[in-house]
Amino acid sequence: MDFKDLLRVQGYDPDAKDRIVLLRHRPYEDRLARAMPWIIEERPDLFETYQAFPGRPETSIRRAEFVASFLGLSPGTAHFVGLYRVGESRRLDHEAFWRIPENQTLWEMGYGGFTHEEVDRYGPRLQFDLERLPFYSDWRGRLVIDFPPPERSWFRWVDRGSFPIHAVLEESAFSAPPPEWREIDLTFAELATLPASWRARLAEWRGIYLIFDESDRRSYVGSAYGQDNILGRWQSYAGDGHGGNRELRGRDPQHFRFTILERLAPDLPPEDVIARENSWKIRLHSRQPFGLNAN
Template identity: 50%
Template sequence: MNLNDLLASEGIDPSQVIVMRHRPQEPELNKVLPWLAAEKPDTFNAYQQTQGTAAENAMRQLQGKGYIASFIRHAPTKALFVGVYKIGATTPLTPEQYWSVPAYQEMKAFGMYGFSENDGREHVLWFDLALTDFYADWKGKLIVGWPPPERSWWRRSHRNVMPVLAVLEQSALDAAMPEWDQIDLSWEELAVLPMRWQDILRQWRGIYLIFDQSDGKSYVGSAYGSSNLLGRWLSYAASGHGGNRLLRQRDPRNFRFTILQRASPDLEAEEVIRLEGTWKERLHTRAPWGLNDN
C-alpha cells in the first residue's frame, strides 16, 4: 500500500497531486510547525498557500483541478500526514500585502523569512487551498516513506512511490511534552502549546522563571490558581507581562519560560508562595538585581 493507492481509492488522480513535505529552514518555525498544524490549522495552511517560484508554477498548472497532499518531515526518509487540499483560485500579493496577513505576521515571530522584495518577484501568488476530508482521521497519524533525495521537499505524486509505513494510534503532531525540568519556551510558543501539553500544565502548581535574554535579568513567579501553570503562562501569552509592573516595561519577545520547581496540584497556596520567596532569595531576582518588585 502506498500514497498513490490511497489517492486512487478516493477517486483522486495521482497525476493531479503535488506532495509537499514541509521542513522550514528557520529553527523556531520548524519546531512549532507541527503544533500549528494541530492547533492552528489556518495558520499552517497559510504557510503553504504561498510558495517559491518552482512550486508556485507547479501549483498554478493544477489550479482548479489538482491537489496538495500536505506532510511534515517526521524523521529522515519519513513524512507525517496533515491533509489533502484542493487547489483553487489565486491572488497576487506584493510584499507589503503579504506581510499584512495576520498568519504571516504570526509566523514571522518564529523567524519566518517569508516573501520580500529581495525575492526577485514583484508579487507572490496566494493560493486558495481548501482542506478536503481525505483520510481526515489519519491527520498526524499516517506516516509514509519519502524517497531520496531528502532535500527535494515537493514531488509529483504519480512519479514517486511513497509506501505507507504506519498509522499511529495517537497524533504525532502534538508530540509528548519533555520532562518538566527540560521545558524552555519562548513567549511566542506559549500561544501555540499543544493541547496535550496544556492538559499537563493545567494540573501542575509550581515555581517558574522568566528570563529576559536582552540583559539577563529574571523574574520568579508562582502558579496555584484553577489552571495552575497553564493559567499563568497563558496570561503572559495574552498580555506579555501577566500584570507584573516591571515586566510591563520590557519586550516579551525576549522572554524565556522555564519551571524551577513543580508542585503537587493539592499543595496549599500559602506553601507555594513560601517556595516562591525562597527562589527569589536564592536567585536574587528582587529589584534592582532582578525583575521582582516584592
C-alpha cells in the first residue's frame, strides 16, 4: 500500500501534476531536531510557524495546492504530521521574521531561522498560510512511509514518486517515553515543551540534579523530594529562571542545562536526600567560589 492510496480514498488525486508536494522536515540544528517531535505534540503552534517558512526552494510550495507534511526521524522513513491546503503567501524581511514570538521561542530551542547571510543572498523570506485538513489526523506520528533517496532533497512531488507505507504504529512517535534517566540533558527552553509522558516520569522521580551554566561553566547541585519531585523543581526554574536560588538570580537561564546526577528511592527520607545532595556538592566542587551553591 502506498501513501497515494490514502489520498485517493479521501478524494485527493495524487496523480495530478504539481498538485501535492510532500515535505520531509528534518531540522539541521541538532537541538531543534531533538525537540521537534515534542514541539509537534505539545506546541503545534510552534511547528505551524516553523513550517510556514519552508526556506529554499520555495517554488514547489508556491505551485502546489496541498502540502503533505512529514518529519524525518530515521534514515529512509518519514512520520506523518498532516495534510495542509496552501493559501496566501507574503514576503517578510529579517526584522519582521524575528518579531514573530513563535520564531523567538524556536530560536531559544536551537532554531537558526532567518540569518543575515540569507538576507544578503536571497532577500526577504516567504511565509505561507497553511490550513491543516482533517486527513487521517489520528495517524499523526503513527503513519510511517518509506522516503526515497536522496534524503538531502527534502521535498517530493507526489505525482512523480512512490511512497510505500512502512508502518502504522500503535502510539505516536512524537510522544515517545523519556530515555533512561542518565541520558536526560535538557536546555531551559526544552523544559517548556516536555511531552506529557516525560513530565509524568519526572514527577515520579526523587533525585539529585545538576544545573550547568554554559556561559561560564559553573554548576549548581540541587535535590528534589517534594511535591512532583524533579518535575516540580524543574518547573519552578522554568517559571522564573532561578527557582528561588540566590546564586542563580541575575543569570540568563537560556544558558542552563539540566541533568540528573542520581535517582533516589521515592520513599527515601528527606534528610537522606539532603545528605546525598551535600555529597555531590563536595565531589563536584559546586559550592562557592567555584560553583553556584551558596551552602
